[in-house]
Amino acid sequence: MDRLVHDVESWLREARASVAAGTLGSADLDRLAALLRRxxxxxxxxxxxxxxxxxxxxxxxxxxxPVAGDGPCVATEPLDWPYGRVKDALLDGWQIIHFPSxxxxxxDTEIDMLGYEFVLHKLETYDD
Amino acid sequence: xIETTTLSADVxxxxxxxxxxxxxxxxxxxxxxxxxxxxFHERVAAxxxxxxxxxGDGILDAVPDLQQIWEHPQVRGxxxxxxxxxxxxxxxxxxxxxxxxxxxGQWHQDGRNQTHHQMPTILGFYYPQAVTPANGPTVxxxxxxxxxxxxxRMGGRMSYRDQVVLTGAAGTVAFAHYDIWHTASPNRSxxxxxxxxxxxxxxxPPAGPSWASTPESRAVAQSVIGGPRVVAxxxxxxxxxxxxxxxxxxxxxxxx
Numbered sequence: 503m504d505r506l507v508h509d510v511e512s513w514l515r516e517a518r519a520s521v522a523a524g525t526l527g528s529a530d531l532d533r534l535a536a537l538l539r540r541x542x543x544x545x546x547x548x549x550x551x552x553x554x555x556x557x558x559x560x561x562x563x564x565x566x567x568p569v570a571g572d573g574p575c576v577a578t579e580p581l582d583w584p585y586g587r588v589k590d591a592l593l594d595g596w597q598i599i600h601f602p603s604x605x606x607x608x609x610d611t612e613i614d615m616l617g618y619e620f621v622l623h624k625l626e627t628y629d630d
Numbered sequence: 631x632i633e634t635t636t637l638s639a640d641v642x643x644x645x646x647x648x649x650x651x652x653x654x655x656x657x658x659x660x661x662x663x664x665x666x667x668x669x670f671h672e673r674v675a676a677x678x679x680x681x682x683x684x685x686g687d688g689i690l691d692a693v694p695d696l697q698q699i700w701e702h703p704q705v706r707g708x709x710x711x712x713x714x715x716x717x718x719x720x721x722x723x724x725x726x727x728x729x730x731x732x733x734x735g736q737w738h739q740d741g742r743n744q745t746h747h748q749m750p751t752i753l754g755f756y757y758p759q760a761v762t763p764a765n766g767p768t769v770x771x772x773x774x775x776x777x778x779x780x781x782x783r784m785g786g787r788m789s790y791r792d793q794v795v796l797t798g799a800a801g802t803v804a805f806a807h808y809d810i811w812h813t814a815s816p817n818r819s820x821x822x823x824x825x826x827x828x829x830x831x832x833x834x835p836p837a838g839p840s841w842a843s844t845p846e847s848r849a850v851a852q853s854v855i856g857g858p859r860v861v862a863x864x865x866x867x868x869x870x871x872x873x874x875x876x877x878x879x880x881x882x883x884x885x886x
Contacts, residue, residue, distance in 0.1 A: 550785065552864050561862040564788040575734050577789040578763040578815045613776060613867050613874070615783040616790070 504595065506627045509537050540627040543568035547596055547624075549588055550617030554602040556588040561617050568628065588620050596622035637706070637715050644707025645842040651711060652851035655878045657860050658775035658807040663799060664702040670695070671800040674758040678725065678824045689725045689826065696826060699756050705803060711841035712752055712805075712882075713832040720751070720829035728766040728814055728823040735814040737771070737784035743809050747776075747877035749832065751808035756826040760800045766817030768796045768804070768825060772860040775807035776874045784811050792861040836884040855879050 513534050520526040550562035563584060564574050585591040592598070602618035637645075654660050677693045685692045699705060700719060709717050728734075740753065761767045771793050774784075795815070796804050806812065808829070817823050855875050859868050 548785075548788065550788065550790075552862055559862060561792070562785055562788040562790045564786065573733055574787055575816045576737070576769050576787050576793070576813055578767055578769065578795045581789050581791075583791065611870055611873055612778050613863075613870050614779040616771070616774065616777060616779070616785075616861065616863060616867075618864075 503542070503625050503627065506537065506540070509627075510534070513537060541630060542625050543628050545624045545626050547591060547622040549585065549591060549620045549622065551588050551620060552617060554618040556592065556598075556620075558618070559587060560585050568626075591622055596624055599623050637710055638703075640703040641706045641710060644703045645840075646708055646711045647841065648839070648843050648847035648851035649854060651839075651841050651882065652854035652879065654712060654805075654807070655875055655882070656854055656857065657772040658810040659770055659772065659794070659804060660708065661796065661798065661802060661804045662704060662708065663801055664699065664704045664803055666698065666702070666801060670698070671758040675800070675824055678727070678758065679822070681725075684725055684727065686724065687722055689723055696756070699803065700754065700828060705754075708805060709752060709754075709830050712749060713830055714834055714836060714840045716833045718831050718833055720831050723826065723828040726814065726825040726827060728817045728825070730817055730820050730822065732766060732814070732817040734766065734787070734816040736786045737788070737811050737813045738781040739784075739809050739811055741808075743778050743780075747874050748881050749807060749878065751832070752830045753806045753808055753810070754828040754830060755796070755804040755806070756828070757798065757802045758800055758824055758826075761797045761802060761823065762819070763795060763797060765819035765821065766815050766823040769813050769815050770794050770796060770806060771811040773871065774811035774861070775809040776871050777811075779811075787813075790861070836882050838884045839882070851879075
């Protein structure tokens with residue numbers, strides 16, 4: 503909800519100035535109501551880490567934005583790697599909604615998928 | 631299958647050393663720039679541009695010049711080193727034409743996982759045009775050929791920290807273990823990108839090194855096989871990967 507907080511704080515700054523000037527009116531309140539009515543959607547961040555703990559190193563990433571036409575692709579330019587560890591994403595406000603299963607199939611000599619997958623989300627407001 | 635002939639002297643001279651084989655065992659890929667006459671790659675690209683439809687397995691008949699790539703001594707020397715001197719070109723091949731605006735693909739391996747501690751098949755990718763990060767390069771994940779992982783668990787369109795973007799000058803040839811994870815990437819340029827994928831098969835199990843093995847190079851190869859991770863992973867995965875590298879290295883030497 504970073505965007506909503508930012509927009510409401512901005513509205514509050516302007517409202518305080520309007521209160522001081524004695525100009526705060528119903529139109530200002532309508533604008534605040536419109537901000538609060540914007541649809542809330544889920545941003546999804548998939549992180550694969552070397553180990554199933556939040557302080558392990560992130561080795562793969564993809565972020566799905568809830569906007570029409572969003573189609574993340576495999577990067578071909580050096581990536582501005584968002585988070586070194588899963589915990590860094592938590593510190594940035596992402597919340598884990600799926601932890602890697604510690605009961606995944608195990609074979610003593612074989613290796614299969616690469617990394618342990620965490621799914622995180624952030625709720626955000628969007629303009630339709 | 632198309633049978634290959636006995637190695638000629640110029641191919642024999644291009645057999646690779648132990649270290650090169652070991653690096654392929656570990657990383658699962660190898661890139662080269664075989665030298666061909668000036669204008670060759672441009673001519674191939676123009677012939678591909680002129681095709682009205684994708685001929686599938688018939689691409690070699692449609693563009694016979696492609697045979698010169700796979701007959702090049704450096705190419706044949708590499709393949710003979712990894713697959714044995716009697717290796718064969720498979721009858722399946724494909725022209726991958728990535729048009730401008732293409733979104734690319736998802737991580738996958740071709741077919742199902744083959745016996746990943748052996749080396750029955752090698753993929754050959756030929757790029758007649760320069761490949762840049764913008765025009766849809768193939769992206770591969772080093773070491774992933776050791777992983778017995780179904781395509782739907784490879785991460786879709788994720789970006790991996792240690793992925794390798796196969797860019798290069800026109801005429802770049804890349805080889806990869808059949809099981810390697812790879813994907814097409816978006817083509818953000820204004821022109822189609824061509825890639826020709828061919829398959830090469832082992833015909834007989836290894837009876838010994840089919841490459842130019844020397845004691846000095848073998849020593850280096852041993853350190854490569856026991857070397858560090860090529861892709862970040864857990865310690866337990868790394869230990870198991872070391873075992874799989876050694877299995878493949880032993881297999882190629884005819885020991886298992």
